[in-house]
Amino acid sequence: xxYRVGIGYDIHRLVQGRKLFLGAVEIPYVKGLLGHSDGDALxxxxxxxxxxxxxxxxxxxxxxxxxxKYQGIASSRLLKMVKELLDKSGYKINNLDVVIIAxxxxxxxxxxxxxxxxxxxxDLRQDALNIKAKTNEGLGAVGHLEAIACYATASLIRED
Ligand code: MG
Numbered sequence: 306x307x308y309r310v311g312i313g314y315d316i317h318r319l320v321q322g323r324k325l326f327l328g329a330v331e332i333p334y335v336k337g338l339l340g341h342s343d344g345d346a347l348x349x350x351x352x353x354x355x356x357x358x359x360x361x362x363x364x365x366x367x368x369x370x371x372x373x374k375y376q377g378i379a380s381s382r383l384l385k386m387v388k389e390l391l392d393k394s395g396y397k398i399n400n401l402d403v404v405i406i407a408x409x410x411x412x413x414x415x416x417x418x419x420x421x422x423x424x425x426x427x428d429l430r431q432d433a434l435n436i437k438a439k440t441n442e443g444l445g446a447v448g449h450l451e452a453i454a455c456y457a458t459a460s461l462i463r464e465d
Contacts, residue, residue, distance in 0.1 A: 306462060306463070306464060306465070307396075307462070307463040307464075307465055308399070308460065308461065308462055309358040309359070309360075309396065309460070309461040309462075309463075310357075310358055310458060310459065310460050310461070311353070311354045311355060311356065311357025311358030311359070311458065311459045311461075312353075312354055312357055312456070312457070312458050312459075313349070313350040313351060313352065313353030313354035313355075313356075313357060313455075313456065313457040313458075313459070314350055314353065314454070314455070314456050314457075315346040315347075315349040315350040315353065315454065315455050316346060316446075316447075316452050316453070316454040316455075317338035317339055317340050317344045317346045317349075317452060317453060318338065318339040318451060318452050319336040319337070319338060319339075319450060319451060319452055319453060320336055320337065320338075320339045321335070321336055322337070323336065323337025323338060323339060323344065324337045324343070325337040325338060325410075326338065326343045326344060326345040326348075326379075326380065327345060327346065327347045327405060327407075327412065327415070327419065327453070327455075328345070328347045328348065328403075328405075328415070328416075328418075328419025328420075328422060328423055328436065329345065329348060329379070329380065329381040329384075329419065329422040329423060329426065330415050330418045330419050330422055332410060332412070332415055333410075334409070334410045336450070338453060340370075341370035341375060341376060341377075342368075342370075342375055342376075342377065342378045342379070342380050342383065343377070343378070343379055343380050344380075345379075345380035345381075346405075346453055346454065346455045347403060347405055347419070347436075347455045347457070348380035348381065348383065348384050348423075349364055349380060349383075349455070350403065350455040350456055350457040351384060351401065351403065351423070351457045351459070352364045352367075352380075352383055352384055352387045353457070354401070354457040354458055354459035355387050355388075355390075355391055355398075355459045355461075356387060356390070357459070358396070358459045358460070358461045359390060359391065359394050359396065359461070361390060364383065364387075367383075367386070367387070368383050368386070381422070381426055384423075384426050384427070385426060388426065388427055388428070391461070394461075394463075395463050396461040396462065396463045397461065397462055397463065398427060398429055398433060398459065398460070398461060398462075399433070399460040399461060399462040400433045400434070400435070400459075400460050401423075401427075401429075401433065401434045401435070401457065401458070401459050401460075402434075402435045402437075402457065402458045403434070403435065403436045403437065403455065403456070403457045403458075404437045404438075404439065404455065404456040404457075405436065405437070405438045405439070405453065405454075405455050406439055406440070406441050406447050406453065406454045406455065406456075407438065407440065407441075407447065407453040407454075408440050408441055408443065408447055408448050408449070408450050409450055412438035413438060416436045416438060419436055420434055420436055441454075
């Protein structure tokens, strides 16, 4: 058996006039995440964790924010493209773990839907993905409602 692990991190600014997407779910809130794509920091962190485990660089190299073809793109499509790279590698996802750090809104009611969406995108069993949500205790940019940050880890496995 071959094992690999990867880590991903992302942070996006919370701004007026944008929809909030996290984990490929639209979440009702007064602000949304600024970004070249839909700003889904959770999906971006997951993409980076998977790319990291595959030793394939980072999301910015694969989907540059200077490329107009990614303007406004749903991040679920980026995750699908990372999944294609994963499938090519012969590795399968052993498990994924995610932390969302958001002072607002309360994300607990949306975790189940996020999990269903991500598992469907990655063709993954639901017990292979864990999503955690926490506040930043009112501290710093995240605590002051200026941003939402996410961490992700990916563990991959391949039978040789
Ligand atoms: Mg990002």
